[in-house]
Amino acid sequence: MAIDDFKGTTPVFLPEDFFNGRLEGWGVIESLIGGLQKRATIIAEGRWDDLQQAVHFTETYRFDDGHEDTLRWTIRKLGVGKYSGSETRLDGEAQGEQQGCAFNWRYTRETPQNDGSTTKLNFDDWFYRIDDRACIVRGSAGRAGVPFGTAHVTYRKL
Secondary structure (H helix, E strand, O other): OOHHHHOOOOOOOOHHHHOOEEEEEEEEEEEOOOOEEEEEEEEEEEEEEOOOOEEEEEEEEEEOOOOEEEEEEEEEEEEOOEEEEEOOOEOOOEEEEEEOOEEEEEEEEEEEOOOOOEEEEEEEEEEEEOOOOEEEEEEEEEEOOEEEEEEEEEEEEO
16 A cells, blocks of 8 residues: 555545544554454544644553553654654654545554563554544554554544
8 A cells, every 4th residue: 555545535634633632542453363452542632833843642542451551742744745753662753644535654662561561563554534533543563574463543533
């Protein structure tokens, strides 16, 4: 799949628009063969800073095994359809591309686990805008370029 496949689709997904304000979400994480690994609820809030051309976006995942993971993103608009991002646990910077209803977000992050350890994972997340208030995300996580899990997340703007 390529970001250009979404040229001309609507509604348009712009991170600076969709992540601006309060959101709630739900997610499931599956193994590569489809077995349910975790469920999560998500609360999130973002604020667009026009001067910095960045959205400051905080999202907290509460997993069914009891642990939480809070991500504090700064997502910078670099130009039409191009984004970069930072977050405290990232290895390097996140890279994003947007076209039509889709946004592709790629990054490597030290991800907290329920036993208190962290695991460095590569993420490749595809956001699809459904309407003015909803988007669906299909994300893959893996190591060394080999995926081993898939996340399905739904966000709703409040």
